[in-house]
Amino acid sequence: MKEGYELIYKRPKTLTTKRMHYCPGCFHSTIHKLLMEVVEEMDIQDKTVGICPVGCSVFAYDYLDVDMQEAAHGRAAAVATAVKRMLPDRYVFSYQGDGDLAAIGTAETLHACNRGENFTFIFINNGIYGMTGGQMAPTTLEGQKTTTSPYGRDVAKMGMPLKMCEIVSQFDRVVYVERVTCNTPANARKAKKALKKAFEYQGKGLGTTFIEVASNCPSGWKCTPVESLDWLKDKVYPYFPLGVFKKPEEKE
Amino acid sequence: MPAKGYVEIAVEGCKGCNLCVINCPKDCLALNTSDTNSFGLYYAYLKNEDDCIACLNCAVICPDAAITVYKKAG
Numbered sequence: 001m002k003e004g005y006e007l008i009y010k011r012p013k014t015l016t017t018k019r020m021h022y023c024p025g026c027f028h029s030t031i032h033k034l035l036m037e038v039v040e041e042m043d044i045q046d047k048t049v050g051i052c053p054v055g056c057s058v059f060a061y062d063y064l065d066v067d068m069q070e071a072a073h074g075r076a077a078a079v080a081t082a083v084k085r086m087l088p089d090r091y092v093f094s095y096q097g098d099g100d101l102a103a104i105g106t107a108e109t110l111h112a113c114n115r116g117e118n119f120t121f122i123f124i125n126n127g128i129y130g131m132t133g134g135q136m137a138p139t140t141l142e143g144q145k146t147t148t149s150p151y152g153r154d155v156a157k158m159g160m161p162l163k164m165c166e167i168v169s170q171f172d173r174v175v176y177v178e179r180v181t182c183n184t185p186a187n188a189r190k191a192k193k194a195l196k197k198a199f200e201y202q203g204k205g206l207g208t209t210f211i212e213v214a215s216n217c218p219s220g221w222k223c224t225p226v227e228s229l230d231w232l233k234d235k236v237y238p239y240f241p242l243g244v245f246k247k248p249e250e251k252e
Numbered sequence: 253m254p255a256k257g258y259v260e261i262a263v264e265g266c267k268g269c270n271l272c273v274i275n276c277p278k279d280c281l282a283l284n285t286s287d288t289n290s291f292g293l294y295y296a297y298l299k300n301e302d303d304c305i306a307c308l309n310c311a312v313i314c315p316d317a318a319i320t321v322y323k324k325a326g
């Protein structure tokens with residue numbers, strides 16, 4: 001500690017001291033940090049239960065110092081449903097990639113949303129299967145090259161990238177939907193606010209809350225972390241617009 | 253007058269992603285490219301302490317929560 005200075009920010013205590021295995025600059029890490037800051041600020045560490053997916057964040061339970069439960073690939077929404085129904089006073093979130101939530105787990109995702117299960121989806125959309133080596137995901141952009149779309153995604157054969165916020169907003173019992181990102185400090189602050197709002201709405205029992213992160217994957221995209229920010233700005237945000245798609249009416 | 257700040261960056265916790273460096277409004281940070289941590293990664297350091305205004309931008313953007321920020325008291 002420097003003499004004559006006061007501490008104004010340090011790593012949240014709710015994030016373990018373990019070094020995260022994510023690649024440099026990966027927003028999985030940023031979201032872990034912001035989420036744990038929210039848990040620390042809301043003082044809900046012993047009341048929070050997270051569901052891990054299969055994907056790069058399969059080891060999230062090593063870093064997020066709250067109760068965690070692993071789910072089979074794509075099934076996090078079903079597991080979150082069970083946890084929340086058994087323990088309704090807990091803050092429950094599923095943490096899922098795009099391959100997990102929007103490919104193998106589409107059915108679980110949509111039906112949990114349709115039922116209005118009172119937990120929070122944290123959806124990390126990096127447009128690719130990061131963990132398995134950069135294959136095409138349902139969210140891969142038109143023309144984007146991946147190891148399984150080496151000439152770029154051909155939408156005539158592979159369909160259009162799925163816009164999950166736009167889709168889940170249609171369900172009556174989904175109450176809060178926002179797409180956020182972490183490319184700048186201002187946007188990271190907004191992302192944190194959205195995570196906090198989602199937990200607050202969940203605490204009031206309002207219904208399903210869904211936060212999509214327009215995320216990056218420097219390794220899968222074969223670029224540097226700084227270059228990944230350019231791709232986000234030039235390609236991702238125009239197709240996956242940031243902002244609030246749906247929110248409850250606030251009655252104060 | 254803006255606040256006077258100071259940051260500490262955990263050498264072993266930093267992955268050299270450069271995101272703090274490009275997001276510091278006062279150009280206080282840089283990557284040390286003449287040394288690596290034990291993971292073989294370049295790490296960021298406070299190259300210009302005088303201009304730090306304790307804005308927290310670097311700490312907010314750092315994916316790995318490797319940055320601690322201080323503000324001059326008073």
Ligand SMILES: Cc1ncc(C[n+]2csc(CCOP(=O)(O)OP(=O)(O)O)c2C)c(N)n1
Pocket residue numbers: 054055056057073096097098099100101104124126128129130131132137
């Ligand atoms: C039942 C099953 N099918 C396939 C796999 C292989 N697999 C592991 S992770 C993954 C996709 C991960 O992509 P995503 O959910 O987008 O997460 P990311 O790594 O990009 O964060 C796949 C297909 C598996 N582990 N289990």
Ligand code: SF4
Pocket residue numbers: 021022023026027028056126130131216217218219220
């Ligand atoms: S492969 Fe991609 S998503 Fe996975 S940790 Fe690395 S950058 Fe992040």
Ligand code: SF4
Pocket residue numbers: 257258259275276277278279280281303304305306307308309310311321
């Ligand atoms: S606190 Fe602000 S001014 Fe100081 S190093 Fe960090 S980003 Fe730069």
Ligand code: SF4
Pocket residue numbers: 025261265266267268269270271272273295296313314315316317318319
């Ligand atoms: S943002 Fe964090 S991990 Fe990246 S270079 Fe700066 S201190 Fe290191």
Ligand SMILES: [Mg+2]
Pocket residue numbers: 097098099124125126127128129130137
């Ligand atoms: Mg993915």
